[in-house]
Amino acid sequence: DAGVIQSPRHEVTEMGQEVTLRCKPISGHDYLFWYRQTMMRGLELLIYFNNNVPIDDSGMPEDRFSAKMPNASFSTLKIQPSEPRDSAVYFCASSFVKEKLFFGSGTQLSVL
Amino acid sequence: GQQLNQSPQSMFIQEGEDVSMNCTSSSIFNTWLWYKQDPGEGPVLLIALYKAGELTSNGRLTAQFGITRKDSFLNISASIPSDVGIYFCAGQGGNTPLVFGKGTRLSVIA
Numbered sequence: 001d002a003g004v005i006q007s008p009r010h011e012v013t014e015m016g017q018e019v020t021l022r023c024k025p026i027s028g029h030d031y032l033f034w035y036r037q038t039m040m041r042g043l044e045l046l047i048y049f050n051n052n053v054p055i056d057d058s059g060m061p062e063d064r065f066s067a068k069m070p071n072a073s074f075s076t077l078k079i080q081p082s083e084p085r086d087s088a089v090y091f092c093a094s095s096f097v098k099e100k101l102f103f104g105s106g107t108q109l110s111v112l
Numbered sequence: 113g114q115q116l117n118q119s120p121q122s123m124f125i126q127e128g129e130d131v132s133m134n135c136t137s138s139s140i141f142n143t144w145l146w147y148k149q150d151p152g153e154g155p156v157l158l159i160a161l162y163k164a165g166e167l168t169s170n171g172r173l174t175a176q177f178g179i180t181r182k183d184s185f186l187n188i189s190a191s192i193p194s195d196v197g198i199y200f201c202a203g204q205g206g207n208t209p210l211v212f213g214k215g216t217r218l219s220v221i222a
Binding site: 048102 | 145155156160
């Protein structure tokens with residue numbers, strides 16, 4: 001298996017622009033997680049899905065953030081409009097059991 | 113919410129030395145896990161612990177689930193340069209998702 005695939009690896013955008021991050025989980029995994037990593041706050045859980053249904057989105061910072069999982073093999077995290085404080089590494093992870101997460105390589109987002 | 117205190121924040125050690133890091137929680141956890149993150153990559157699972165008192169090894173790595181269920185530690189024996197990275201503890205209690213510590217950044221001097 002190719003593992004969790006995220007795209008793009010790097011994204012540089014200007015404040016106010018819409019950003020879409022993409023994730024393909026490992027086939028057969030029922031759970032999908034979106035995390036954000038910064039030096040100050042470490043790894044923060046933004047939202048997770050079980051069987052394509054959002055279970056807990058309490059970590060989503062504000063209404064500018066939204067996530068979807070239209071099918072078992074694809075998820076998106078969208079930020080609209082983006083702000084400089086959104087700059088971080090965003091990780092997608094998937095798992096068969098809730099605690100054994102497999103992470104993607106992340107998307108390094110820079111909002112200027 | 114649940115919080116994990118991971119220490120130390122960073123370590124500089126000589127190649128061949130043993131390393132110890134730990135994690136404590138204000139809450140009881142049912143599962144403790146240790147992950148390692150290499151530069152530019154996502155964290156990778158090293159060891160999972162499911163029972164209080166459990167001691168598990170993975171090569172030169174040994175981790176223990178504390179008896180109180182509020183702590184865990186990770187030891188690395190005879191460190192080598194490729195051990196460099198950030199080590200994260202993570203805990204799960206009940207039906208909640210994983211909570212991650214802030215990480216221990218390990219540097220190994222050859």
